[in-house]
Amino acid sequence: MAVTLKDIATECGVSYSTVSKALKDSPLVTEATKRKIKEKAEEMNYIPNNSARSLVSNKSHTIGLIWPAVDRVAITTLATQVNEALKQAGYFMAVSIDNPITAASKFLELRFDGVIVFDEGEATTLPEKITNNIPVIAYGVARKLPYPIINVHHNWAMKQAVDLLIEKGHQSIDYIGELHTKDIRQIVKKETIENYCREKQINYRLIDSGGLTETATKQAVKEFLKTETLHDGIICGSYDITMGALHHIDGLESRKTIIAYDNIKQFKSIEMPIYSVGVPAEQIAEGLVKHLIRNIEAERKNTSEIIDLYPSLQYHEKK
Amino acid sequence: MAVTLKDIATECGVSYSTVSKALKDSPLVTEATKRKIKEKAEEMNYIPNNSARSLVSNKSHTIGLIWPAVDRVAITTLATQVNEALKQAGYFMAVSIDNPITAASKFLELRFDGVIVFDEGEATTLPEKITNNIPVIAYGVARKLPYPIINVHHNWAMKQAVDLLIEKGHQSIDYIGELHTKDIRQIVKKETIENYCREKQINYRLIDSGGLTETATKQAVKEFLKTETLHDGIICGSYDITMGALHHIDGLESRKTIIAYDNIKQFKSIEMPIYSVGVPAEQIAEGLVKHLIRNIEAERKNTSEIIDLYPSLQYHEKK
DNA sequence: TACCCGAATAACAACGTTGTTATTTTAAGA
DNA sequence: TCTTAAAATAACAACGTTGTTATTCGGGTA
Numbered sequence: 001m002a003v004t005l006k007d008i009a010t011e012c013g014v015s016y017s018t019v020s021k022a023l024k025d026s027p028l029v030t031e032a033t034k035r036k037i038k039e040k041a042e043e044m045n046y047i048p049n050n051s052a053r054s055l056v057s058n059k060s061h062t063i064g065l066i067w068p069a070v071d072r073v074a075i076t077t078l079a080t081q082v083n084e085a086l087k088q089a090g091y092f093m094a095v096s097i098d099n100p101i102t103a104a105s106k107f108l109e110l111r112f113d114g115v116i117v118f119d120e121g122e123a124t125t126l127p128e129k130i131t132n133n134i135p136v137i138a139y140g141v142a143r144k145l146p147y148p149i150i151n152v153h154h155n156w157a158m159k160q161a162v163d164l165l166i167e168k169g170h171q172s173i174d175y176i177g178e179l180h181t182k183d184i185r186q187i188v189k190k191e192t193i194e195n196y197c198r199e200k201q202i203n204y205r206l207i208d209s210g211g212l213t214e215t216a217t218k219q220a221v222k223e224f225l226k227t228e229t230l231h232d233g234i235i236c237g238s239y240d241i242t243m244g245a246l247h248h249i250d251g252l253e254s255r256k257t258i259i260a261y262d263n264i265k266q267f268k269s270i271e272m273p274i275y276s277v278g279v280p281a282e283q284i285a286e287g288l289v290k291h292l293i294r295n296i297e298a299e300r301k302n303t304s305e306i307i308d309l310y311p312s313l314q315y316h317e318k319k
Numbered sequence: 320m321a322v323t324l325k326d327i328a329t330e331c332g333v334s335y336s337t338v339s340k341a342l343k344d345s346p347l348v349t350e351a352t353k354r355k356i357k358e359k360a361e362e363m364n365y366i367p368n369n370s371a372r373s374l375v376s377n378k379s380h381t382i383g384l385i386w387p388a389v390d391r392v393a394i395t396t397l398a399t400q401v402n403e404a405l406k407q408a409g410y411f412m413a414v415s416i417d418n419p420i421t422a423a424s425k426f427l428e429l430r431f432d433g434v435i436v437f438d439e440g441e442a443t444t445l446p447e448k449i450t451n452n453i454p455v456i457a458y459g460v461a462r463k464l465p466y467p468i469i470n471v472h473h474n475w476a477m478k479q480a481v482d483l484l485i486e487k488g489h490q491s492i493d494y495i496g497e498l499h500t501k502d503i504r505q506i507v508k509k510e511t512i513e514n515y516c517r518e519k520q521i522n523y524r525l526i527d528s529g530g531l532t533e534t535a536t537k538q539a540v541k542e543f544l545k546t547e548t549l550h551d552g553i554i555c556g557s558y559d560i561t562m563g564a565l566h567h568i569d570g571l572e573s574r575k576t577i578i579a580y581d582n583i584k585q586f587k588s589i590e591m592p593i594y595s596v597g598v599p600a601e602q603i604a605e606g607l608v609k610h611l612i613r614n615i616e617a618e619r620k621n622t623s624e625i626i627d628l629y630p631s632l633q634y635h636e637k638k
Numbered sequence: 639t640a641c642c643c644g645a646a647t648a649a650c651a652a653c654g655t656t657g658t659t660a661t662t663t664t665a666a667g668a
Numbered sequence: 669t670c671t672t673a674a675a676a677t678a679a680c681a682a683c684g685t686t687g688t689t690a691t692t693c694g695g696g697t698a
Contacts, residue, residue, distance in 0.1 A: 002452060004684055015648045020686065030646065045448055050428040051370040051379075052684035055653045060370075062429065064413075083416055092425045094383075095414035097402055106411045109369040110381065110429075129364055133321060214533055215562055243534055247566075323654055334678045339656065349676065371654035374683045 003046045012040050023048075054111050063292065064107035065095045066117040068124060075118060077264050078139070081285035082116065089293050100124045108134055114292045119149060121184045131302050135295040137288055141184045147302035148295075150287050150309060152263065152279045154185055155192035157311040161235045161259040161277050162196050164313065168257050170233030172203040176217065176245050177237025179208040186212075189237055189261065205231070209241045217244025236260045242274065265314075273317040279309045322365045331359050342367075373430050382611065383426035384414045385436045387443060394437060396583050397458070400604035401435065408612050419443045427453055433611045438468060440503040450621050454614040456607055460503045466621035467614075469606050469628060471582065471598045473504055474511035476630040480554045480578040480596050481515050483632065487576050489552030491522040495536065495564050496556025498527040505531075508556055508580065524550070528560045536563025555579045561593065584633075592636040598628045 005023075009016040014033065022029045022037040023046075029037075054060045063086055067079060083093045091113065096103035100117060104126050107115055112134070117124055119140025126136060128146050135147075142151035165173055175193045178186040190206060197204035207224055209217040217240065224230075225248055232255045236242040242260035249256065249272070258274040263281045287309055295302070324342075328335040333352065341348045341356040342365075348356075373379045382405055386398060398414070405412045410432065415422035419436060423445050426434055431453070436443060438459025445455060447465050454466075461470035484492055494512045497505040509525060516523035526543055528536040536559065543549075544567055551574045555561040561579035568575065568591070577593040582600045606628055614621070 002684095006684080016684090017649075017686080018647055020684095021647090024686090028646075033646085045452075047424075047427050047452065049374070049430060049684050051373040051430050052653090053686080054370040055368070055374060055655090055684080056686050058653085060429075062425075079416060087417070093415070093417070094429075095416065096412070097398060097414065098406070098412070105366075106381075108366050110379075110413075111368060111370050133364075133366065218566075247537075321654095325654080335654090336656080336679075337677055339654095340677090343656090347676075352676085368654050371683090372656080374654080374685090375656050377683080 002049070003044045004049070005046075008037060008041050008044060008046060011044065012037055058111070060111050060113055061090060062092045062094055062110070062112045063114045063116060064103065064110075064112045065093055066100050066103045066107075066115060066124070067095050067097055068100055068103075068118070069120060078118075078281040078284055081281045082288055085285045085289040089289055091293070100126060101130070104130045104134075104136075114296045116288055116292060119143075119145075121182065135292060135300070136302055137292045137295070139284060139288055141188055142306045142308070143184075144304060146304060148291060148305045148307055150284065150291070150307045152284060152309050153311060154188045154261070155196075157261055157277045158189050158192040158235070159196050160311065160313055161261070161275075162193065162200065162202065164259060164275065165233035165235070165257055166200060166202060168233070170231070170257060172205075172231040173197060173233040173235060174205050174207055174231045175235045175237070176207045176209050176221065176241055177235075178210075178212055178241075179206055183212075186237060193235065203231075209237065209244065212238060212240055214240045214244040217241045218247045219244075221245050221248045230256075232256045234258045238262055239264060246272075259313075273315065276314050276316060277311050279311045284309060321368070322363045323368070324365075327356060327360050327363060327365060330363065331356055377430070379430050379432055380409060381411045381413055381429070381431045382433045382435060383422065383429075383431045384412055385419050385422045385426075385434060385443070386414050386416055387419060387422075387437070388439060397437075397600040397603055400600045401607055404604045404608040408608055410612070419445060420449070423449045423453075423455075433615050435607055435611060438462075438464075440501065454611060454619070455621055456611045456614070458603060458607055460507055461625045461627070462503075463623060465623060467610060467624045467626055469603065469610070469626045471603060471628050472630060473507045473580070474515075476580055476596045477508050477511040477554070478515050479630065479632055480580070480594075481512065481519065481521065483578060483594065484552035484554070484576055485519065485521060487552065489550065489576060491524075491550040492516060492552045492554060493524050493526055493550045494554045494556070495526045495528050495540065495560055496554075497529075497531055497560075498525055502531075505556060512554065522550075528556065528563065531557055531559055533559045533563040536560045537566045538563075540564050540567045549575075551575045553577045557581055558583060565591075578632075592634065595633050595635060597630045603628060 005016040005019045009019045018029060019037050022034045023041060050060060065079065065082065086093045104115055108130060114135040117126065117136065117138040119138040125145065131147050138145060138147060138149040140149055141154065142149060162173065177189055179190055181187065193204060208220060210220040221244065234256060236245055236258065239260060239262040260274055260276045261278055262276055263278045263284065265280055287307065291307065324335040324338045328338045337348060338356050341353045342360060369379060384398065384401065402412045423434055427449060433454040436445065436455065436457040438457040444464065450466050457464060457466060457468040459468055460473065461468060481492065496508055498509055500506065512523060527539060529539040540563065553575060555564055555577065558579060558581040579593055579595045580597055581595055582597045582603065584599055606626065610626065
C-alpha cells in the first residue's frame with residue numbers, strides 16, 4: 001500500500017539501507033546519490049513508518065497529554081502553549097480527553113515518549129504500574145505523587161493578593177469564588193484566603209460564585225447584593241468569575257481594588273483597571289516541557305518532586 | 320526494558336508464539352496453558368507494543384482528531400461524544416490541536432487508522448497527498464472536499480427558525496449573531512436569514528454580537544438598546560450569544576419568542592422558555608464515527624460526498 | 639600489472655508482533 | 669505394543685526501519 005524505503009530503492013536502483021541513510025543525510029552517502037533519492041522520495045510521496053522506527057529506536061517523538069476536562073479557558077491557553085513548546089523541542093503532542101488511566105495505558109501501548117497530565121486531584125492519579133514505565137509530569141496543585149508535579153502555588157498568589165489589598169489600605173476583603181467544589185485549585189484558593197486573612201487579622205467574606213462561569217457568578221453576585229454590599233477590596237477566583245462580578249461593579253468606583261486570579265495575560269476591554277495574579281501559561285508550559293524532556297533524555301525514573309512556580313502581580317488598564 | 324512476549328515465554332517455559340496466541344484467546348492453546356500465561360503476563364505487567372502490532376497488522380486502532388480551535392463549548396461536547404462513540408467501536412481517539420496539515424502528517428506517520436477533522440473552512444483543508452493515504456471525514460459546513468464532510472445544515476435550521484417565528488405571528492425578526500467573521504458557520508447562518516427573510520417578505524435586522532461569547536453579546540446588545548428596541552421574534556446564533564442577549568430580555572415578556580441555535584441539549588436554568596434548533600452533538604458524533612469506521616473497514620477510497628444531518632426544534636422550559 | 643586503501647554501497651540482524659507452517663506430544667484404536 | 673490422527677506447541681517468515689558489518693569499486697602507488 002504505502003511507499004516504503006524498499007520501493008524507493010527499487011526505483012533508484014540502490015539498496016534500501018542506502019535510501020535510509022540518504023534520507024537522514026548521512027555522510028556515508030554521496031551528495032549526488034542523496035539528491036536523487038530525496039527527489040524520488042518526494043515524488044513518490046514517501047511517508048516514514050513511525051511504527052517501524054519506533055520498534056527499532058524505541059523513540060516515537062510523541063508526547064501524550066491527558067486532559068480529561070476540556071473546558072476551562074485558562075487551561076486551553078495552556079494546552080496551546082504546551083503544544084508549541086513541545087513542537088519547538090521536536091516532539092508531537094497527542095491529546096486524550098478520555099479518563100486518565102485509559103489514556104495513559106494507550107499512550108504506553110503506542111510507545112509514546114512521555115506523558116503530561118493536567119492533574120485534577122485523586123481521580124487523575126496514575127498508578128505506578130504505568131508510571132514506572134514512562135516519564136510523566138503533572139500540572140496541578142502540589143500533592144504527593146509517584147511523578148513530579150508542577151504547582152503554580154495558588155496559595156502564594158492569594159497571599160500576594162491579600163498583601164496588596166492591605167497595602168492599599170483595605171481592611172475588609174471579599175473573595176468571590178467557587179466554594180462548594182471538589183476542584184482542588186478552588187479549595188486551595190478559598191482556604192488560603194481564610195487562613196491568611198485570619199493570620200493578618202483582616203475581615204474577610206467568602207462569596208460563592210456558584211460555579212466557574214461568568215453567568216453563574218453574575219447571578220450569584222446579584223443575589224448577594226440584594227442583602228449586602230461589596231467591600232472595596234475584592235479578590236476573584238478566576239477570569240470568568242471576574243467578568244461575572246464586574247457586571248455589578250461600577251467602573252467609576254475607584255475606591256475599589258479588584259484582583260483577579262488567572263494564568264492568562266489578556267485582561268482586555270475591561271471598564272475599570274484591575275490587577276491580576278498568577279503564573280503566565282507560557283511559563284507553565286515551558287516548565288512542563290523542560291522537565292519532561294530532561295527526564296526523557298536522561299532516561300531517569302520518575303521522582304516525587306514538587307516543582308513550584310511563583311505567580312506575579314500584573315496591572316491592567318483599558319487602552 | 321519493557322516486558323515482551325519473549326520474556327513471558329521464557330518465564331512460562333513455552334514459545335513466544337504460544338504466548339501471543341494465548342493472550343488473544345486463540346482456540347489453538349489449551350485452557351490451562353492460557354490461564355498460566357495470562358496470569359504471568361498480568362503479574363509481569365505486560366504492555367503490548369502497538370508499534371510491532373501495527374507493523375505486521377497495518378492497524379493501530381487509533382483515530383486522530385484534528386481540532387485546531389479548542390474553545391467553543393458546543394464543539395467540546397461534540398469531541399467528548401466522538402471520543403465515546405469511537406471507544407464503543409473499539410478505537411482510541413488522539414487529538415491534535417496543531418495546524419491541520421502538521422497534525423494529519425503526523426497521524427499518517429503514526430499509522431493511525433483514520434482522521435476526523437473539525438473543519439473550519441479553507442485553512443483546514445487537507446491536501447490529497449495526505450487524504451489519498453488514509454480515510455478522512457470532516458465535520459463542518461458543506462463544501463467540496465476530496466473526502467466526505469458531515470454538514471449540520473445551518474441554513475435548514477435557520478429556515479426552520481424563521482418559519483416558526485412566522486407561524487407564531489411575528490412579522491419582524493431580529494437575528495443576533497457574529498456578522499463580521501471568517502467562520503463559515505456564522506456566515507451561513509447570517510446569509511440564510513437574509514435570503515430567507517427576503518424570500519418570505521419578512522422584516523429582519525441583523526444585530527452584531529461582536530463575537531461568539533456571552534460577554535461580547537451582552538455588551539453589544541446593551542449598545543444596540545440605547546437607540547433601538549428588540550423585536551418580538553428573536554433568533555440567536557449560538558448558546559453563548561443567547562445567554563448574552565438574555566441579560567437584556569425580561570423573563571416576563573411572554574410576547575417574545577426566542578430561538579437559539581446550538582447542538583447541545585442542556586438549555587437549563589434559563590429564566591424564560593426558549594426554543595432551540597440544531598443537530599444534537601450525540602447524533603453528529605455517531606454519524607462521524609459510523610461513516611469513518613465503515614470506510615476504514617471497507618478499505619474504501621475517500622469520496623467527495625456531503626452528508627447532511629437535519630436539525631430539529633426543541634422547546635425548553637425552566638423546571 | 640598487481641596490490642592496497644579508502645570511499646561508496648550492499649547485505650544483514652534486530653526490534654516485538656502476527657499468522658502460517660512444521661514439529662512434537664497425546665491419546666485412541668488395532 | 670504399535671500406528672495414526674488429532675491436539676498442542678514450536679519454529680519461522682514477514683512487517684519497515686536503523687545501525688553495524690561485509691562487499692564492491694576505483695584510483696594511486698610500487
